[in-house]
Amino acid sequence: MTAFSQGATPVTPTRTTGVTAYGLSEEARSLHWLLTDLVEEVPGVRSVAVVSSDGLLLLSSAPDHPGAHGVGGAAEGPRGSTADLATIVAGLGSLTSGAAALMDGGPVKQTMVAMAGGGLFVMTISDGSLLGVHTAPDCDMGVVAYHMALFVGRAGHVLTPELRRELRQSVEAAG
Template identity: 30%
Template sequence: MNEKLSWMLNDALDVPEARHAILLTADGILQAHSQGISRDEADKQAAALAGLQSLSRSTAEFCADSPTTWRQTLVEFVDGFVFIIAAGPGAYLAVSSTDKADLEVVTYRMQKLVARLGRELTSPPRWDTGSAV
């Protein structure tokens, strides 16, 4: 796991009522998590959120007559929200908050974080190193 990214994810929590932030790949692999959430819990959430994001993308036609592009998934619970946005090719940023959070502020902070981190948030393709292993 990238400790630099974990430290940077704490920026997403500088919003009142934000709880946790995780960075995950499209296939549910945890890349980084903010403080306050255990590695085990972050791993579990990364797997679940990858599935949720995939379902969100597959329902795009329900929203429009022509092909449309997924931007964000927002899930509301009695006590809070979960936000998922693209953070680069094959990478997603997820943030949870209480039900008292300002949704626009959380989303704005997430977008700013993704823009600031840029390519550091993507998972580059693996190339053959030429080793026999």
Template identity: 40%
Template sequence: MTSSDTSVGPSSDLSQNAENFNWLLSRFAGNTAGVRDAIAVSSDGLMIAQCIEGERADVDRLSAIVAGMTSLAGGVAGSYRLGTLNKVIVDMADGYLLISAIGCGSVMGVIASKQANLGQVAYEMTLFANRAGAALTPELIRELKNHIQV
């Protein structure tokens, strides 16, 4: 990340669980080869954490895209009785959008370069979901949403 990134970092007004969640997302984005941006979105479509280089409009746009894609995937899953969302992968000419369920109805959205190893990124997303998702509660999601809106 550069000095212009807008990632949410540790803050003294957050609980330890919220700080840990933000740290895990930043660590995922910073340590997973090919990952450009990462965001966590609650089941109601609101951002709860992000690690994105760019302007607030970029953050809001990715949040809306991830929420919309999650809704579309949920519609397909429901219509065809395919169960709950695991992952969505959108393959584009110059990169990927990956979305993964992380717990409590929340999802993680990731923008990755075309050079990224999709298997490795998906594996790291699963590790993130296992680590961070277990701590996600409605209370933690509410705290994260309230903090990010400031």
């Protein structure tokens, strides 16, 4: 049972570089920390979004975040918005899942789109949620995929329905 489901008192607002965690449970703050670590530690990462299986944004980085290692330092996500990244990730996840079903390929584990101006990586989290990462064109794809797999491995077992609800409410409150 999570601290959130036990009715724990919310914590004071905290701010980590690029990701804000207002009054969240320990599990939610841990996911924010993991996301911030992914953004700050992996060169070439422009923006990151975690999307629920039904396409709702759960967690994201700020695309104009200075630690995002992007080129130029300005808003570099799709149209400068992690909400747009979340929409793209959800759509791509749905498209690839449909394609895999038509081809009897089983569940999709990861998708990578290489573009002249960057890359888009999408990886499935154990509960059907998706991790999407938008990168600069010169990123090391192996390093990005490795760190995404670490995030998925660490986040997959804690992303319970209660935590997804808490994260969704946090996104709605911040918007």
